[in-house]
Amino acid sequence: MTVHPPSLLPALFPNVVPLEPFLDGDALQQELATLPSVPVLWQVQSIDSTNRCLLEWGPRGLPQHFCLVARQQTAGRGRQGRAWVSDGEGSLTFSLWSVFDRSLQELSGLPLVVSLGMVEALHSLGMTSVGVKWPNDLWREGRKVAGVLVETTRLSSGQVGAVIGIGLNVALPPAVQDTFALPLNDLRDEEGQAPARAPVLGRLLNTLIPLLESFAQSGFAPFAETWMTHCVHRNQPVTLLHPNQTHSQGECVGLSPLGGLILRDPEGETHIHHGGELSLRFGVP
Numbered sequence: 654m655t656v657h658p659p660s661l662l663p664a665l666f667p668n669v670v671p672l673e674p675f676l677d678g679d680a681l682q683q684e685l686a687t688l689p690s691v692p693v694l695w696q697v698q699s700i701d702s703t704n705r706c707l708l709e710w711g712p713r714g715l716p717q718h719f720c721l722v723a724r725q726q727t728a729g730r731g732r733q734g735r736a737w738v739s740d741g742e743g744s745l746t747f748s749l750w751s752v753f754d755r756s757l758q759e760l761s762g763l764p765l766v767v768s769l770g771m772v773e774a775l776h777s778l779g780m781t782s783v784g785v786k787w788p789n790d791l792w793r794e795g796r797k798v799a800g801v802l803v804e805t806t807r808l809s810s811g812q813v814g815a816v817i818g819i820g821l822n823v824a825l826p827p828a829v830q831d832t833f834a835l836p837l838n839d840l841r842d843e844e845g846q847a848p849a850r851a852p853v854l855g856r857l858l859n860t861l862i863p864l865l866e867s868f869a870q871s872g873f874a875p876f877a878e879t880w881m882t883h884c885v886h887r888n889q890p891v892t893l894l895h896p897n898q899t900h901s902q903g904e905c906v907g908l909s910p911l912g913g914l915i916l917r918d919p920e921g922e923t924h925i926h927h928g929g930e931l932s933l934r935f936g937v938p
């Protein structure tokens with residue numbers, strides 16, 4: 654793993670406050686050593702948003718699967734223009750830079766591949782109560798435990814650069830939890846023990862990078878069935894809120910080849926939906 658010296662960071666990222674790496678490098682190295690090509694990983698103490706930073710720097714030539722992990726974000730971004738709040742010690746907050754030879758439409762399944770990779774990584778570490786909620790949240794026991802924000806930019810080469818931002822609640826202090834309207838979950842076990850973050854990050858990257866390469870080759874369709882096996886609302890009645898404030902209701906019966914949500918309405922007709930906010934309640938949204 655190439656870890657750039659913190660002294661280089663201020664020149665490259667003027668708004669980054671560098672520090673000694675805060676995650677255990679040996680634990681990371683151990684996980685990442687099995688990858689055919691080990692990603693470059695930078696750890697920073699504080700940054701506005703790892704996504705914003707990689708969107709700026711990626712097109713200037715970052716290596717494939719460059720990973721920026723921040724202990725703290727001062728302006729973390731969430732989906733649909735929301736803010737993402739994390740905790741310096743209790744969260745994992747990072748972004749990956751990946752370049753694809755695919756159209757923007759074909760990349761619509763990318764966030765789902767990421768959530769699938771995260772669930773598979775966490776299951777392999779024994780955290781088997783985590784599942785996926787469409788399109789790309791991780792849920793545990795009815796509450797959100799992680800979010801994914803994919804942002805894309807077209808490159809001068811004609812390829813698409815994708816910044817894959819991941820925010821994972823590892824052990825959220827009550828004060829941080831209280832800032833959210835909806836109750837959240839984290840990765841602590843029944844005894845309240847949280848897993849160490851470095852091995853979790855290493856396993857996430859170790860699982861995600863091969864999946865991203867496979868997605869780059871074959872698109873989303875081969876992942877659709879496996880994604881559904883981890884889906885927390887599979888065959889459940891749900892409500893999808895559309896951006897124009899209307900909503901659709903139905904039973905969640907599968908995913909389209911591009912990652913669209915297939916709902917069967919009360920009349921038995923199926924419809925594919927892209928976008929919107931899924932509520933696991935059925936009835937009045």
Ligand code: BTN
Nearest residue numbers: 702704729730731732800818820
């Ligand atoms: C969501 O709203 O569910 C997506 C949240 C994604 C948050 C992550 S944290 C690392 C990366 N940097 C950001 O500014 N956002 C993403």
